[in-house]
Amino acid sequence: MELDGKIALVTGAGGGGGGSMGKGIALCFAREGADIAVNDIDPEMVENTAAEVRALGRRAMTVVADVTSETEVNRMVGRIIEEWGGIDILVNNVGHGLPIMVEDMTADDWHFDLAKNLDAPFFCSRAVIPTMRSRGGGKIITIASMAGKRISAMAGASYTASKAGVLGFTRHLAYEVGPYHINVNAICPAAVMSSYRQVPQEQLDGMTKRIPIRRVTMSEDIGEVALFLASERSRTITGIAIEVEGGTSVALQDWDSYVKQKKEWLAKNRR
16 A cells, blocks of 8 residues: 555545545545545534545544634644654645636635635645654645636636645745655646536536546546655655646636626625
8 A cells, every 4th residue: 555654634625615625535545554634624524534534444533623724723733743643644625716706806705715725735734844854754735726827717816816826835845845855746626526426417418528538537536646646656756736637728718608607606696
């Protein structure tokens, strides 16, 4: 097993929203021998993922914490170190994107996405560096987005800007902690589906038509890429972002559809 004896912290691993990727990563790591500290803000969902980790024969710790809070992050990391002795792998999975155009976006909207997508990886990464140094190295993996390299058709500028910031943070942190044998990389998915949630076949067919390889990226696919970055197979890879998107970057959404989508969301949610 590639991660036998390793301790991994996966944020946003409850299984809801972007957490479907976190859960997929957590279970993939557990199958390869890692013990998993499962983080999310929903206690029930955290426990559900932890139960599946334990069913695979690995230890699971439930750590309910808001990773946009520096205090809660430090408390979470401190607990894992106290109970398990350290952290070898961090996956920054928590993220969020509001589907609002800039002209309709409030300062609170802007800062909400930045907190989820940029503050949280900063707080968590900074918190684990000392324990990784003391253990002779480690792996930090952040779930970014294709939006960080282009733009998001589904979310707004706050999402795109913060995910671009994640890529810059990844490069810079990789440079700083490289001498400590800590690898820092990012994964850039496009649309990701989850086997943990049922999706209408019509919606699935519509998505598949827009993907050149005619296959939807699943949360488990992200887990496999994260496994590679967490393993010794990637020991000389750091400071990069791997695109996992089935070729969708060559597909374009027309501008009228983009604006319609944003205005419909605004009318429904901001009455």
